[in-house]
Amino acid sequence: MDQPIETHEHNREGFTVTLGKESPLKLDCGVELGPFTVAYQTYGTLNAERNNTVLVCHALSGDQFVASTHPLTGKPGWWHILVGPGRPLDPDRYFIVCANVLGGCMGTVGPASKDPNTGHPYGLSFPVITIADMVRAQAMLIDHLGIEKLFCVIGGSMGGMQVLQWASMYPDRVYTAVPVGTAARHSAQNIAFHEVGRQAIMADPEWRGGQYYLHGTTPRAGLAVARMAAHITYLSEAALRRKFGRKLQDRKEVTYGFDADFQVESYLRHQGITFVERFDPNSYLYITRAMDYFDMAAEHGGVLAKSFKGTAVRFCLVSFSSDWLFPTNEMREIVHALNAVAADVSFVEIETDKGHDAFLLDEPELHMTLGGFLSAAAERAGIGSP
Amino acid sequence: MDQPIETHEHNREGFTVTLGKESPLKLDCGVELGPFTVAYQTYGTLNAERNNTVLVCHALSGDQFVASTHPLTGKPGWWHILVGPGRPLDPDRYFIVCANVLGGCMGTVGPASKDPNTGHPYGLSFPVITIADMVRAQAMLIDHLGIEKLFCVIGGSMGGMQVLQWASMYPDRVYTAVPVGTAARHSAQNIAFHEVGRQAIMADPEWRGGQYYLHGTTPRAGLAVARMAAHITYLSEAALRRKFGRKLQDRKEVTYGFDADFQVESYLRHQGITFVERFDPNSYLYITRAMDYFDMAAEHGGVLAKSFKGTAVRFCLVSFSSDWLFPTNEMREIVHALNAVAADVSFVEIETDKGHDAFLLDEPELHMTLGGFLSAAAERAGIGSP
Numbered sequence: 001m002d003q004p005i006e007t008h009e010h011n012r013e014g015f016t017v018t019l020g021k022e023s024p025l026k027l028d029c030g031v032e033l034g035p036f037t038v039a040y041q042t043y044g045t046l047n048a049e050r051n052n053t054v055l056v057c058h059a060l061s062g063d064q065f066v067a068s069t070h071p072l073t074g075k076p077g078w079w080h081i082l083v084g085p086g087r088p089l090d091p092d093r094y095f096i097v098c099a100n101v102l103g104g105c106m107g108t109v110g111p112a113s114k115d116p117n118t119g120h121p122y123g124l125s126f127p128v129i130t131i132a133d134m135v136r137a138q139a140m141l142i143d144h145l146g147i148e149k150l151f152c153v154i155g156g157s158m159g160g161m162q163v164l165q166w167a168s169m170y171p172d173r174v175y176t177a178v179p180v181g182t183a184a185r186h187s188a189q190n191i192a193f194h195e196v197g198r199q200a201i202m203a204d205p206e207w208r209g210g211q212y213y214l215h216g217t218t219p220r221a222g223l224a225v226a227r228m229a230a231h232i233t234y235l236s237e238a239a240l241r242r243k244f245g246r247k248l249q250d251r252k253e254v255t256y257g258f259d260a261d262f263q264v265e266s267y268l269r270h271q272g273i274t275f276v277e278r279f280d281p282n283s284y285l286y287i288t289r290a291m292d293y294f295d296m297a298a299e300h301g302g303v304l305a306k307s308f309k310g311t312a313v314r315f316c317l318v319s320f321s322s323d324w325l326f327p328t329n330e331m332r333e334i335v336h337a338l339n340a341v342a343a344d345v346s347f348v349e350i351e352t353d354k355g356h357d358a359f360l361l362d363e364p365e366l367h368m369t370l371g372g373f374l375s376a377a378a379e380r381a382g383i384g385s386p
Numbered sequence: 387m388d389q390p391i392e393t394h395e396h397n398r399e400g401f402t403v404t405l406g407k408e409s410p411l412k413l414d415c416g417v418e419l420g421p422f423t424v425a426y427q428t429y430g431t432l433n434a435e436r437n438n439t440v441l442v443c444h445a446l447s448g449d450q451f452v453a454s455t456h457p458l459t460g461k462p463g464w465w466h467i468l469v470g471p472g473r474p475l476d477p478d479r480y481f482i483v484c485a486n487v488l489g490g491c492m493g494t495v496g497p498a499s500k501d502p503n504t505g506h507p508y509g510l511s512f513p514v515i516t517i518a519d520m521v522r523a524q525a526m527l528i529d530h531l532g533i534e535k536l537f538c539v540i541g542g543s544m545g546g547m548q549v550l551q552w553a554s555m556y557p558d559r560v561y562t563a564v565p566v567g568t569a570a571r572h573s574a575q576n577i578a579f580h581e582v583g584r585q586a587i588m589a590d591p592e593w594r595g596g597q598y599y600l601h602g603t604t605p606r607a608g609l610a611v612a613r614m615a616a617h618i619t620y621l622s623e624a625a626l627r628r629k630f631g632r633k634l635q636d637r638k639e640v641t642y643g644f645d646a647d648f649q650v651e652s653y654l655r656h657q658g659i660t661f662v663e664r665f666d667p668n669s670y671l672y673i674t675r676a677m678d679y680f681d682m683a684a685e686h687g688g689v690l691a692k693s694f695k696g697t698a699v700r701f702c703l704v705s706f707s708s709d710w711l712f713p714t715n716e717m718r719e720i721v722h723a724l725n726a727v728a729a730d731v732s733f734v735e736i737e738t739d740k741g742h743d744a745f746l747l748d749e750p751e752l753h754m755t756l757g758g759f760l761s762a763a764a765e766r767a768g769i770g771s772p
Contacts, residue, residue: 029642128642188626188650189618195651196615198644199658203607205591221589228582229615232575237710240574246681254679256415256514258584258671262678264574265581272585285644292648293640295632324623324710 012071013039013100013107014064019140026136028293031127038141039107040064040099043083044091046147051175052383053147054089055138056098057155057162060287061227061279063106066098067091072278081362085386088371092386093378094151099141101134101162103287105280108137112213112280124210129286131158131294135165139173149173151381152374156180156359157326158287161294164334167315168296168307176377178370180318181359183330184304184337185295190325193233194288197226201281210282223281224272231271236322236355240264297337304337314344316373318366320358321351346373398457399425399486399493400450405526412522414679417513424527425493426450426485429469430477432533437561438769439533440475441524442484443541443548446673447613447665449492450484453477458664467748471772474757478772479764480537485527487520487548489673491666494523498599498666510596515672517544517680521551525559535559537767538760542566542745543712544673547680550720553701554682554693562763564756566704567745569716570690570723571681576711579619580674583612587667596668609667610658617657622708622741626650683723690723700730702759704752706744707737732759 019025020034027033041064046053056066056079067083069076083089089096100108103126111126118125142150153166153174160182167177186194201207204222212218232240244264248254251261260266300306315338319331328349338345350365352358359366375385405411406420413419427450432439442452442465453469455462469475475482486494489512497512504511528536539552539560546568553563572580587593590608598604618626630650634640637647646652686692701724705717714735724731736751738744745752761771 124644128644185632187623188630188632188648189621189623191632191648192614192618192626192650192654195646195648195654196611196618199607199614199655200586200589200611202644203586203590203611221585225582225586225589225611228578228585232578232582235575237573237575237713240578244574246571246574246577258510258514258588258675260581262574262577262581264578268578268581269585289644327623 014041014068015039016107017141017144019137019144025133025140027127027133028130029127033109033127036109036137037107037113038099038109038137040097040141041066041068043067043096044094046095046145047383049382050147051149051151051381052094052378053142053145053150054094054096054152054154055142055150055166056083056089056096057138057153057159057166058098058101059155059157059159060291061275062159063104064098064100065106066096070278073274078360082367082370088367088374089154090386093383097142097145099138101287102137103129103134103283103290105283110280111210111282111286121211121213123213123282126282126286128289130290131161131165132169134290135162135169138162138166139170142173149175151378151383152176152178154178154180154370157182157356158291160326161291164296164307167311167313171308171311171313174313175381176314176316176374178316178318178373179334180366181320181323181326181331181356183326184297184307184334186292187330191292193229194292196229197288198285200225200229201285207281210285212281218276219281220276223276223279223284224269226284227275228268228272231268233325234355234357236324236353238322238353239355242353304333305340308338308341308343311338311341311343314377316346316369317348318359318369319349320354320356320363321349322353323356323358325356400427400454401425402493403527403530405523405530411519411526413513413519414516415513419495419513422495422523423493423499424485424495424523426483426527427452427454429453429482430480432481432531433769435768436533437535437537437767438480438764439528439531439536440480440482440538440540441528441536441552442469442475442482443524443539443545444484444487445541445543445545446677447661448545449490450486451492452482452484456664459660464746468753468756474753474760475540476772479769483528483531485524487673488523489515489520489669489676491669496666497596497668497672507597507599509599509668512668512672514675516676517547517551518555520676521548521555524548524552525556528559535561537764537769538562538564540564540566540756541568543568543742544677546712547677550682550693553697553699557694557697557699560699561767562700562702562760564702564704564759565720566752567706567709567712567717567742569712570683570693570720572678573716577678579615580678582615583674584671586611586615587671593667596671598667604662605667606662609662609665609670610655612670613661614654614658617654619711620741620743622710622739624708624739625741628739690719691726694724694727694729697724697727697729700763702732702755703734704745704755705735706740706742706749707735708739709742709744711742
């Protein structure tokens, strides 16, 4: 059962497709984008009924390499624990698709892409995109793949925002929606943390007004600081205490200096340094901004329930007790909104001390919850078991 | 009663004194420091019995200007709400002393001070100091002022660490100790946030290995980012939601750009920019490091109670329900340690949504708690009421 998953790679980014050739993508900011490239990865096979597609939506720093080796880091896919034969997202049963988001840096068009009008990378002339724009681009990809309706849209964190947006914008194209560790709007505290990250990047002189591509530089230090600050919010105080506490790094005594005396410092620095190797700083600006702008209720006069009025989508929401970035009470607001429109909702809060990152980790209750929900839904949808 | 407090200012920093002329201060790192300057401020008059001194210990970004106009910002002192006629710390009753900490930048020796051996500012050649070192320097100041025993040592956050250290190192010189919103050791999460701040400063090219003084530059952007990240931890999610939520800054619609669309962004940027005007970036490195190193139990085999064995000091501890930087459970550990040695302890957790910053704010329950505790203790100590 543990054989490697066939990935149909065409190039380093997996598949790439040019979309918006005939009619461009109209972004929320008013700009029309197109033609543009989307890079995606698939696992498994679309069945004859074309009803077994699972769209996985990735988080801020994620990409399309859900369950295949990352071409830059050589690490296993970010959700390889959930995706694979015998796992909740089984490619023997489902056709699993994940696309790099709009504004990303793993093959989909983003600020590092060449602007066809200038021949240079966009930099800050790339239009600011929203979660809804990301979802519109994914819908164009799904059209391109000849798929009318998705069996499931699933994702954690910013991925969960996309799931909610899919269910709201395209309710007839979604059979089940599984938002994990997310919220229907980005909180003031989360905007604040993102702003710190953006300021760190833009304060780095190597950022050069966003056109570092032309100078052969990159604001490495700024992006590393942004990642370090963000990374703290992905964990919990309890997890940090359990994992690191005040343990020293390869030394018996503090050094009375500014080296990484503590393991937690060394760990954080490592997180910063490795992130820089695989992520475009401008993409970080654009994607955090898309999350900040996310507020599903806003276009419905602040009434979230209206986003889901009359929905037939079956929802399964999962939160984590120690997630302080997307706390359970924000997930519960979504449940209340769905209840208000008599939607079909399951909601599970998983007890864990692993914080927001729990959605990426080997969390047995998460696997059981998703496995149970998806296989029951697949039965109902008439998708054969492997 | 609301007349201005007499401040006896000698110069911009208040009083300054040169200490360690005969015998230097032996720092925890092994370096001997001396002679060195300490800048301090006083309010009220030392009584004939010399038993009415309150030593106020300031926090990371604080200074000696507890209740007098700040010479750089022109703002009222950081604890003016608590210090003044008719207030819990009444200069008509107490002789109130606050010294800028060792490593600071408001007149006490720190990395921006001139190294007598080189004639240049210390920069990173300034020795790394600890909370205990700060307290040792304060004890030298108290000796200099001819005071044997303090009526009270009080402070919040890093100030509270100094209070605990005073009670542990000099139990016979402290009548009452009032640590507010603090901990007996710095947590992994707090070390992590400090490390982000330090990395932001050191990543700024204008930091120049800590010797920016010689180049006439200053790592403004790095320090601003450090302050922004830290400032989020001083508030609570609830306070941010109540104060800002997703409200926009002087605009009706988002701009689809990287300006401060949201009020919370604008507020944070302001916090960063104004801090740079009054604080030395290297001091920020040194003082955060002192906090990271703070672990009172460490020198007692991890048993905090041993730090207070046989103590006659009367303690009053205050925590705030929404303080996630120094949460109540960490304060409770101190209470348990004090209970274990049968110390005289009051402990109050104040219900507030204002987060860690509550200790600086007009929090009526804090004022009542401190007022009641101090005036009862003053009665017992035979300090006349004003």
